[in-house]
Amino acid sequence: MSGRVLLVDDDPSMVELLQARLTRRGFTVTALTDPQAALPLVRQEPFDVVLTDLNMQGLSGTELCERVVANLPDLPVVVVTAFGSMETAVAAIRAGAYDFITKPVEMDALVHTLTRAVQHHQLKGEVVRLTKVVADSQRLGGLLGSSPAMLKVYDLLTRVADSDATVIIHGESGTGKELVARALHDKSRRASGPFVAVNCAAMPEALLESELFGHARGAFTDAKAARAGLFAQAHGGTLLLDEVGEMPLGLQPKLLRALQERRARPVGGDHEVPFDVRVVAATHRDLEGMVEENRFREDLFYRLNVVQMELPPLRARGGTACCSPSTSSSTSPRAPTSG
Incomplete structure (x- = not known):
């Protein structure tokens, strides 16, 4: 499954490991060890999902999730946490997380979650595009x-x-x-x-x-x-x-x-x-x-x-007519058209 992933974790060794493994699974991974740099980056580049650790210095994964969701509500965020308690999961979901993964990370489960998140994001993007196409069509004569x-x-x-x-x-x-x-x-x-x-x-x-x-x-x-x-x-x-x-x-x-x-x-x-x-x-x-x-x-x-x-x-055409009944025809009365 292809998709652009922003990986955020202040542990360089974990970043290196996850980036290598996800890249082998077909994802395009951009990695950051400074969570403060994540929000400006997601505003500039078209990521499909953010994968962030929960416990980081300077900015927690929950706080980062809240900021991403507030600015880019259609961009899914997956939170990775070493604490698999129900309270942690509820806090992540309340912050707007798409899903959460517990440590130690099981790669098949992570890939499955990221694949669903990428598909969710791309589907939302397609819905937006098609909605715009339909809206534009209302102005097409x-x-x-x-x-x-x-x-x-x-x-x-x-x-x-x-x-x-x-x-x-x-x-x-x-x-x-x-x-x-x-x-x-x-x-x-x-x-x-x-x-x-x-x-x-x-x-x-x-x-x-x-x-x-x-x-x-x-x-x-x-x-x-x-x-x-x-x-x-x-x-x-x-x-x-x-x-x-x-x-x-x-x-x-x-x-x-x-x-x-x-x-x-x-x-x-x-x-x-x-x-x-x-x-x-x-x-x-x-x-x-x-x-x-x-x-x-x-x-x-x-x-x-x-x-x-x-x-x-x-x-x-889905049961709709092709055109408005009030639409007129050619500007040339000497040259009738059939359309």
Whole structure:
């Protein structure tokens, strides 16, 4: 069992013996012979358990235990005493000790006690971490759910939100892929910029190309004025390519070039327009399978698949809904999304 142990005993020979034996059992042991130095050290370093002798000069094990518990209540303290009386045990427990061991120390019993203490501390730390993840999830754009699968989503979302890495979100229809994309945007440094979404399955190839890249005046019938595409509209923010697996093969090379060059040429235009956009893609399709079947470009898949996020189906979210019913959809009324 691994774990970080702070060993406190004013008897150097006992410290040397216990440190050697516990190290052989897999623990990482820091030893002190001055109990006064223990409290500053546990504030600075992440120990899993404190193992302290009871009778020491300057500061008793009971007093040290009380101070550790007062400052770090989740850090277990195991007290070692030569006096195995009930009064001694009660005094140690009242001081907040996790457990006590009597001298002469039986190593198997000590290792068992320290292992339980380390597991107790690590479990408490995990509870704190997961509690924070759940609390953070309440601010993630209306996403709900507390199952292990959703906790992984919240954790990954929080870790990657502030980067510019392209994210591809996989999930069944209705699992809240657009909500996750919005949460990535809202928690990023681009939050003050626009969030724009387009459903790649909702329009034919020519119209989708015009939506993404814009068009020049006169580029086609009824193009009476130039119009900026969604890449340009999302400049400084985030662009969601929803249902990207439905993008026509003929349009995929132009999308790939735009992502590589960070520039887009409007339909019928003579010049490319630079953009600064964080791209998030979403799909319910198996894109890797589509690549093998030559229905999706491999180079585009790898360009999009920098960070992969799997959304669990609603049935795997502990009986909670995926999203708040009041959450709205895309900022682009011309580009409906399905999420």
